[in-house]
Amino acid sequence: MEAPDTTAMGAEEFWKGLWKENPVFVQVLGMCPALAVSNTARNALAMGLATLFVLTASNAVISLVRHVVPKQVRIATYILVIATFVTLVDMGIQAISLDLHKALGAFISLIVANCLILGRAEAFASRHGLGASLLDALGMGAGFTVALLSLGAVREILGAGTLFGLPVLPAAFEPWVVMLLPSGGFLTLAGWLLVFNAFEQRRARASAPEAREVPG
Amino acid sequence: MSGDSLWSIFLNACLINNFVLAYFLGLCPFLGVSGQLATATRMGGAVSFVMLVSSVCAFGIQWVLVALDAPYLRLISFIVVIASTVQLVEMFIKKTSPALFRSLGIFLPLITTNCAILGLALFQTNKGFDFLECIAYALGAGAGFTLALLLMAGLREKLALDEVPDLVRGTALSLALAGLLSIVFMGFAGLGG
Numbered sequence: 001m002e003a004p005d006t007t008a009m010g011a012e013e014f015w016k017g018l019w020k021e022n023p024v025f026v027q028v029l030g031m032c033p034a035l036a037v038s039n040t041a042r043n044a045l046a047m048g049l050a051t052l053f054v055l056t057a058s059n060a061v062i063s064l065v066r067h068v069v070p071k072q073v074r075i076a077t078y079i080l081v082i083a084t085f086v087t088l089v090d091m092g093i094q095a096i097s098l099d100l101h102k103a104l105g106a107f108i109s110l111i112v113a114n115c116l117i118l119g120r121a122e123a124f125a126s127r128h129g130l131g132a133s134l135l136d137a138l139g140m141g142a143g144f145t146v147a148l149l150s151l152g153a154v155r156e157i158l159g160a161g162t163l164f165g166l167p168v169l170p171a172a173f174e175p176w177v178v179m180l181l182p183s184g185g186f187l188t189l190a191g192w193l194l195v196f197n198a199f200e201q202r203r204a205r206a207s208a209p210e211a212r213e214v215p216g
Numbered sequence: 217m218s219g220d221s222l223w224s225i226f227l228n229a230c231l232i233n234n235f236v237l238a239y240f241l242g243l244c245p246f247l248g249v250s251g252q253l254a255t256a257t258r259m260g261g262a263v264s265f266v267m268l269v270s271s272v273c274a275f276g277i278q279w280v281l282v283a284l285d286a287p288y289l290r291l292i293s294f295i296v297v298i299a300s301t302v303q304l305v306e307m308f309i310k311k312t313s314p315a316l317f318r319s320l321g322i323f324l325p326l327i328t329t330n331c332a333i334l335g336l337a338l339f340q341t342n343k344g345f346d347f348l349e350c351i352a353y354a355l356g357a358g359a360g361f362t363l364a365l366l367l368m369a370g371l372r373e374k375l376a377l378d379e380v381p382d383l384v385r386g387t388a389l390s391l392a393l394a395g396l397l398s399i400v401f402m403g404f405a406g407l408g409g
Contacts, residue, residue, distance in 0.1 A: 028247065028387050032331045036240040079299055083292040090291070106338045109291050113331035115244055181402065182238050186395030193388035201383065 013132055017139025023116045024147035024189075025196045030116035034148055035185035037107050041164050044152025046100055048145025050093065050108060052138070054085045055117050059125040059137035066126045078121045079112070086112045116144060147192075154188050155179045222352040225345075229356030232405055235332050236364040237398040242332030246365060247390050251376075256369035257362075258316055264358025266305055266327055267336055270298045271354035274337035275347055294337045302327045332361060367397060 023029045033051070038044040058081050069077045090108045094101045101108070111117070120140055125133040156162055159179030161169040178184050235241045242263070249259045277293050305327075310317045327333060336357050340350050371393055380389060 029244075031243040031247070032240045035243070076296070076299060079295055080292065083295050087288060087291050091288075106335060106342065109338055110241075110331045110335055112291060112295055113334045178399070181398075182240065183395045183398035183402070185240065186391050186398055190388045190391035190395060193386075193391065194383060197383050197386075197388060 013135040014139035014142075017136065017141070017143040018146065021140075022143045022147060022196075023140055024144060024151075025192060027116075029119055030114045030144060031189075033107050033110060033114060034144075034151060035182075035189060037104055038148050038151040038155055038185060038188075039159070039180050040156045041149060041152040043100075043103055044148040045145065046093070047104060047107065048141075048148040050089045051111055051114065051117070051144055052141030054082065054089055054111055055120060055141045055144075056134060056137040057085045058082045058117060059120060059133045060130060062121045062125040063128060063130050063133035074126065075118075075122070078118060078126075082117055082121070083112050116140065150192060151185070151188050154191075155184055159184060222348060225349055225352045226356035226359075229353050230360035230363065231401065234360040234364055234401050235335065235357050236361055237394065237401045239335065241335040242330050242361055245327070245330060246361075246368065246394070247387060250365055250368040250372055250390070253366065253369045253373055256365045260358075260362030260365045262305065262309070263327060263330065263332065263361050264355075266298075266302060266330075266333055267358045267361075268351070268354045269301050269305075270333050271336055271340060271350050273297045273301060274341065275345075275350045278341050290341070291338075294334060298333055298337065302333075332357065364397065364401075368393065371397075 017023065021027060024031070024034050030051070033047055037047045058078070061081050062078055065077070086109060089111065090101075093104070093108060120137060124136045128136070153163060156164075157168060158176045161167060161173050161175050176184075179188065229235070233239060236243065236246050245259055245263065249255050274294055274297070277297060278290070281287055281290055281293065306317075336354060340353050343353075345353055368390070372390065375389065375393075384392070
C-alpha cells in the first residue's frame with residue numbers, strides 16, 4: 001500500500017468496499033444500524049446515506065490530522081471527530097424531514113458507535129493520505145448503503161408487499177409480518193450471507209489460473 | 217412511562233425489549249464472543265457493569281447539560297464519558313485478573329463502540345427516567361444482554377460439535393439462530409408494555 005495513488009489504485013480502494021470487503025456482508029461490521037432500521041427501503045437508504053456522509057467527512061478529517069495527533073489519544077480524537085459529524089447529521093435530518101427523524105429515532109445518534117466508522121478511521125485513514133482515505137470512505141459507505149438497501153428491500157417486499165411505499169406484489173399476497181419484526185432482520189441478513197458464501201465457494205472451487213479476483 | 221414500577225422497567229429492558237434481540241444493540245460482542253459459555257459469562261458481566269456505571273454518569277451529564285442549556289453537546293459528552301469509563305474498567309481488570317483480560321481480548325476496548333451502552337444512555341434520557349428508574353433500566357438491560365449472550369453461547373457450543381453444511385457455518389448460522397431466539401423473545405410481549 002506504499003505505492004502512490006495511481007488511478008488503478010484509486011479505483012481499487014473504491015471497489016473493494018462495494019464487493020470484496022463489503023462492510024456488512026463480508027466483514028460483518030456495523031450490524032446494529034444495518035438490522036435496526038432496514039425494515040423499509042426508505043429508512044435503509046436514509047441510514048446508508050447518513051453513514052456515508054459521516055464516514056467520508058470523518059475519514060477526511062482524520063487523514064488530515066494524522067501526523068498531528070499523538071498515538072495515545074488517537075482513539076479519543078477519532079471519536080470526537082465522528083461524534084461532531086453525527087451531531088451535524090442528526091440536526092440536518094431533523095431539519096429536512098421530521099418523519100424520517102422519528103422513524104430512525106436514536107439510531108442516528110448511534111452512528112457514532114458504528115464499529116465500521118471507527119474501524120476505517122483506525123485501519124485506513126490514520127495511515128493513508130487524503131485522496132486514498134476519501135475513496136476508501138466512499139467505497140465503504142457505498143457498500144454499506146447497498147447492503148442496507150438490499151436488506152431493506154427484501155424486508156419491505158416480503159413484509160409489506162411494497163417497495164419505497166409503492167405496491168409491487170399482487171394484492172393476493174399475504175404479507176409476512178415477521179420480516180418487519182426484529183427477527184426478520186436477523187433472518188434476512190442470514191439469507192444474504194448464505195448467498196455470499198455460495199458465491200465465494202463457487203469462486204474458490206473454480207479457482208482457475210485466470211480467476212478474476214483471488215480472495216485474500 | 218414514569219408511572220411504571222421499577223420492576224416493570226427492569227422486566228421491560230430485560231425481556232420484552234431485549235437490547236440485543238429487539239433493538240439490535242451490541243451485536244458485535246454478541247456475535248463475536250458467544251463462541252464459548254465461559255467467555256460469554258465474563259463478557260456479560262463486564263458489559264452489565266459498564267452499563268450500570270455509564271447509566272449513572274449519563275444521568276449526571278444530562279442534569280448538567282440541562283442546567284447549562286446545552287443539549288447539542290449531549291452525544292459528544294456521553295461518548296467521551298463512556299469511553300473513559302471503559303478505559304478505567306479495562307485498567308482495573310488488567311490489574312486484578314490478567315487471565316480474564318486475555319480471554320476478553322479485543323472486545324473489552326470495543327465496549328466503547330458498543331452501541332448497547334450508548335443506546336442505554338440515550339434511551340433513558342429520551343424516556344425521562346429519574347435516578348432509581350435509570351438504575352433499574354441499566355440493570356435490566358445488562359441482565360437482558362447477558363441472558364441473550366448466554367443462550368447464544370450455549371446453542372453455539374452444541375452446534376460446534378454437530379455436522380452442518382460448510383455453506384452455513386459461521387456468521388450465517390449465528391444470525392439464523394439469533395433470528396429464532398428473537399422470535400422466542402417476542403413471546404414475552406404479553407408480559408407488559
